Amino acid sequence: SQQGEEDPQALSIQEGENATMNCSYKTSINNLQWYRQNSGRGLVHLILIRSNEREKHSGRLRVTLDTSKKSSSLLITASRAADTASYFCATDNSGYSTLTFGKGTMLLVSP
């Protein structure tokens, strides 16, 4: 089944730095979504970008989508220790679709 693949698997940065995570997928999509998961908790929705959109912002988050390359990126600006979490991309295609998740990027932001 189609799956988003995040890159890198793990990322370690200092507070104040920017964090960039990438996601690649294989087939056409209706939208792509990014989620965050704190350790041992459920996933929380961050942002949804539709296939006809190229960029979207939400607070310190910036998401881009390149459908020609079948890729997306999530940028977190001015990272904080509280941003430490796993981040997942999920692709959504048509019909009785479900979201198909990648394996996630584990982000560690050190104070």
Place this chain on the structure above:
Amino acid sequence: DVKVTQSSRYLVKRTGEKVFLECVQDMDHENMFWYRQDPGLGLRLIYFSYDVKMKEKGDIPEGYSVSREKKERFSLILESASTNQTSMYLCASRQGAGNTIYFGEGSWLTVV
């Protein structure tokens, strides 16, 4: 606020036991999902339901069944629990295709 509630946060069951994981959503959502999450494997879809009494197999349905008798409730059933079903189980719901999925807090199941 959107709410997906999983009834049990932590469970320990014995091999061969029948296990019920319950999930309730308060948003009148049409679609509900059960995923399991394992280290290195990400989230894998077990079953989903796009309406009451409707269900579809996901990627890993073997050893599981589901029930959706009411719109707000989606149950995952392990008919005979096995140790390889030790995992974190995540329930989710959404209004329909193309919309945001909302997750519960997860249920940690250990089968001994």
